[in-house]
Amino acid sequence: MKFLTTNFLKCSVKSCDISNDSFPLKYNGETCKIEQTPLDTVTTTNPADGSDIDEEYINYEFLLGIIDRLDWNAVLEVAQDLGNTSLPASKPSLTMDGDFNETSADHNTMINNNKALLRDLQILLMQTNIVEGDMKCKNCGHVYYIKNGIPNLLLPPHLA
């Protein structure tokens, strides 16, 4: 399960819908096993001499779209559960030059200005996977298990 998903996943028990504690889930740092996959590479042709260059693949468009929707407090909380306390305390903001609007030229300069930040976000959100472990709802206390990277969110009949 990607780190990104932890920022959206909540408890599926019906009575937890109205509770504020059902998100984010409490990840058990002792049992959780984390794996980080290296960035994918895309091969592009160098326009100068026609040779191949390997570039790191970062999904800029997606990251720019998702950054507004991230709940940074939840990111910090889950990261702390998993043993990472080095994240900045407030959500990093994108640096913009002048008036930003959605034209493609501005879009590209915005990507170029924030390359380092977006790369870090890609590694944190998309390349970090929880492979094994368990997580608990802070409201009802139900424990969900993660095996082979697949969380089991099925509920027993009495909770469904």
Next chain:
Amino acid sequence: MSRPEDLAPPEVFYNESESSKYTTNTRVQHIQAKMTLRALELLNLEKSSFILDVGCGSGLSGEILSEDNHVWCGMDISPDMLQQGLEREVDGDIMLQDMGQGIPFRAGSFDAAISISAIQWLCNADTSYNDPKQRLMRFFNTLFGCLKKNGKFVAQFYPKDDSQTDQILQASKIAGFSGGLVVDNPESKKNRKYYLVLTSGSGSSDINLQGATMDENNANDLKLQRRLKKNKKLQESSKNFIQRKKELMRKRGRNVAKDSKYTGRKRKYRF
């Protein structure tokens, strides 16, 4: 042909052998890919989005989403199907979940959601404590919650009969969705495909309905055809007959040879 929905619950029916059969069958792969592409066309997404795939199975539909640079989360109730997905190393996040128990994501998580050949399973009651009506309501209510404002949901499904379609449409309306049903190839029994196209909120203008036809026109067409049928044999030339049959086959989604100036002509007399 028998419906898998009538045989066993999904987590039982899609066991190890059935899952691998389903995933490796090139015909199934082809059909699933075609339906996913059609669903994406209806969704009309402009840029790379965060998508939920309900009933993702082994990720056949997810692969198409990945190709378009979308990031997706999939849920399915069959562990063996997910195992197939793991072996195929799909890009999205897959999780074991029953859609009738609700979709456990916080409000406004996803840009859009798709579902390919899955939501008809909601109409089944597999255990004594499962009530299809409640499960449908829970599914659509939680789906409405986890889509962002003006989020879109396109679901291809196989209804057993008209009452199932009504049941699903009604549940989605009560949950607050607006939208309706798009039927592809309505004339054909085999190639007819149902797509539920919904938006949360009112803005339905940004859905791409190209290629979809309204039901009313078809009903009128049928009436007209029936009226003409009586005296057809008397009036119709062989060329008209060929063109009418070709048109019918085209409506049924078959590959038909193009019309040309030679269509329906007599062959040259040869000695």
